[in-house]
Amino acid sequence: MQKFRNIAAFSTIPSYFTLDPNQISARNPHKAQNFLRGKWIDSHKYQTIIDPLNGEPFITVPDVQDRQELQKFIDSAKECPISGLHNPLKNPQRYQLYGEVCHKIAAELKKKEVHDFLVKLIQRVVPKHFAQASGEVVVTERFFQNFSGDQPRFLTRSFNVAGDRPGQQSSGYRWPYGSCAVVAPFNFPLEIPSLQIFGALITGNKVFFKGDSRVNVVMEQMLRLALHCGLPATDVDMLFGNGEATEFILRQGNFRNTQFTGSSKVAEHLTKVLNGKIRIEDAGFDWKILGPDVPDVDTQNYVAWQSDQDAYGSTGQKCSAQSILFVHENWVKAGFLDKIKQLASTRKLQDLSNGPIITWNNTQIKQHIDNILKIPQSKVLFGGQELKNHTIPSIYGAFEPTALYVPLEQIQKNKAVTTELFGPFQIVTTYASDQINQVLDVINNLENHLTAGIVSNDVNFLRHVQSNTTNGVTYSGIRARTTGAPQNHWFGPCGDPRGAGIGTPEAILSVWTCHREIIHDIDLAPQGFKGQQS
Numbered sequence: 001m002q003k004f005r006n007i008a009a010f011s012t013i014p015s016y017f018t019l020d021p022n023q024i025s026a027r028n029p030h031k032a033q034n035f036l037r038g039k040w041i042d043s044h045k046y047q048t049i050i051d052p053l054n055g056e057p058f059i060t061v062p063d064v065q066d067r068q069e070l071q072k073f074i075d076s077a078k079e080c081p082i083s084g085l086h087n088p089l090k091n092p093q094r095y096q097l098y099g100e101v102c103h104k105i106a107a108e109l110k111k112k113e114v115h116d117f118l119v120k121l122i123q124r125v126v127p128k129h130f131a132q133a134s135g136e137v138v139v140t141e142r143f144f145q146n147f148s149g150d151q152p153r154f155l156t157r158s159f160n161v162a163g164d165r166p167g168q169q170s171s172g173y174r175w176p177y178g179s180c181a182v183v184a185p186f187n188f189p190l191e192i193p194s195l196q197i198f199g200a201l202i203t204g205n206k207v208f209f210k211g212d213s214r215v216n217v218v219m220e221q222m223l224r225l226a227l228h229c230g231l232p233a234t235d236v237d238m239l240f241g242n243g244e245a246t247e248f249i250l251r252q253g254n255f256r257n258t259q260f261t262g263s264s265k266v267a268e269h270l271t272k273v274l275n276g277k278i279r280i281e282d283a284g285f286d287w288k289i290l291g292p293d294v295p296d297v298d299t300q301n302y303v304a305w306q307s308d309q310d311a312y313g314s315t316g317q318k319c320s321a322q323s324i325l326f327v328h329e330n331w332v333k334a335g336f337l338d339k340i341k342q343l344a345s346t347r348k349l350q351d352l353s354n355g356p357i358i359t360w361n362n363t364q365i366k367q368h369i370d371n372i373l374k375i376p377q378s379k380v381l382f383g384g385q386e387l388k389n390h391t392i393p394s395i396y397g398a399f400e401p402t403a404l405y406v407p408l409e410q411i412q413k414n415k416a417v418t419t420e421l422f423g424p425f426q427i428v429t430t431y432a433s434d435q436i437n438q439v440l441d442v443i444n445n446l447e448n449h450l451t452a453g454i455v456s457n458d459v460n461f462l463r464h465v466q467s468n469t470t471n472g473v474t475y476s477g478i479r480a481r482t483t484g485a486p487q488n489h490w491f492g493p494c495g496d497p498r499g500a501g502i503g504t505p506e507a508i509l510s511v512w513t514c515h516r517e518i519i520h521d522i523d524l525a526p527q528g529f530k531g532q533q534s
């Protein structure tokens with residue numbers, strides 16, 4: 001405790017945080033804690049997390065595997081009633097309470113010292129450019145603004161429909177599930193967990209949360225901030241543990257809804273294990289089409305810049321990253337491929353515009369590239385080499401922003417081409433106007449339909465592509481992008497009944513509430529009532 005006070009006393013770091021993101025290192029490691037039944041608790045076993053930029057051990061986190069320890073999380077989840085912690089008929093004052101908590105969290109996140117703390121902490125565990133990490137904090141802050149005040153109860157507003165006779169009326173409610181789980185990936189360690197956990201909480205659910213241990217120190221600190229802002233302490237439990245331990249809890253608990261964000265492999269596995277009681281945000285193999293209309297040079301430069309951002313921002317580790325780019329031959333003639341090559345060449349480790357790749361190492365990346373280069377007429381457009389002169393440990397990838405060209409007609413024949421490589425990597429292909437339906441065939445045969453960009457202002461072209469595809473987040477128009485999961489529009493896949501959304505009113509209602517209808521029928525029966533059987 002003394003140590004924490006010192007942190008606050010000699011810096012601008014608020015006292016509820018328990019580390020200094022500028023100082024954590026092998027000599028000054030941070031020890032994280034689990035959170036259970038309103039208390040920070042230690043574990044019997046710990047795991048060491050290494051600094052992704054230099055391999056130094058700098059954080060230790062609980063690695064709960066002991067069944068008795070895990071059982072406590074299951075028991076806590078089971079304490080939540082099936083009707084939730086609040087609903088429109090029970091404890092409705094908690095909607096206001098959450099409006100107040102969200103308001104206070106937003107105000108806290110707006111403070112420069114809090115923003116800077118979280119940006120730096122995100123950068124320490126998922127090294128990304130300042131602008132990318134800052135964007136994550138700002139989106140989170142705006143989400144909390146959006147659900148401040150009376151918004152939690154407006155969000156879950158009910159409706160009434162007149163009945164067939166006096167005293168009869170049906171009321172439709174947005175009802176909580178009760179006990180719920182959130183499982184989150186490494187790449188947005190603040191935004192994804194915060195938006196999903198609070199979406200669940202404000203609608204009346206209790207949450208068991210498990211993030212990726214490599215980065216979850218960010219949510220450990222965020223939870224401390226939220227508790228400082230009045231979050232009811234027993235509404236959330238948080239575990240540092242591996243997939244197996246989490247799965248044990250999910251199987252044995254009474255979770256009526258698990259929201260999973262991560263790879264398709266784990267999503268499919270959990271769907272079976274949890275008998276389909278799951279909402280998923282999984283892999284993205286996101287596409288962008290540059291249409292036939294090439295705009296003025298400034299807009300061409302914008303489109304090239306956006307393309308570079310979409311493919312390589314955050315080192316390509318966004319589920320919305322541009323994985324495949326279909327370039328109309330008119331754009332090739334305008335020199336587009338040279339522009340994106342030039343932009344990619346300016347990315348560097350020094351400012352984290354390119355950084356460590358957390359889930360793919362160099363051997364795996366090279367293997368993937370080699371497999372694709374076996375395809376006739378495929379070639380490296382740019383990149384394709386490991387980074388040199390760096391200290392990124394070999395368990396992580398360190399690779400140049402890379403683009404491989406594969407001819408359109410070869411893409412569908414080779415599954416590897418449309419497999420997500422979660423790093424600074426994209427497939428580029430070209431097409432002519434009479435090949436647009438071939439492009440759509442490729443797109444519609446992809447497994448995932450998360451984000452897409454249709455870069456054109458030709459209304460007929462836009463409508464043709466929009467009306468024949470199904471991506472949940474489709475950016476359309478000459479400045480279309482693929483990345484961006486802000487708080488102001490839906491983000492999630494389309495075309496899968498398990499697909500989840502994040503952050504917006506529709507997303508929260510769809511993921512965290514179910515429909516309940518109470519049909520009131522309260523008038524006494526007419527005098528002398530004699531019923532006829534039918």
Ligand SMILES: NC(=O)c1ccc[n+]([C@@H]2O[C@H](COP(=O)([O-])OP(=O)(O)OC[C@H]3O[C@@H](n4cnc5c(N)ncnc54)[C@H](O)[C@@H]3O)[C@@H](O)[C@H]2O)c1
Nearest residue numbers: 184185186211212243246247262263266281282283284319
């Ligand atoms: N669609 C989206 O909104 C979205 C957002 C971010 C990331 N992603 C996807 O996530 C992937 C990258 O993340 P990752 O590689 O860390 O994913 P991952 O599936 O390996 O891990 C995600 C989380 O699941 C946990 N986990 C693993 N096995 C588990 C099990 N059996 N039971 C319970 N939990 C388990 C992990 O510990 C981690 O916390 C990419 O495919 C990316 O596209 C999707």
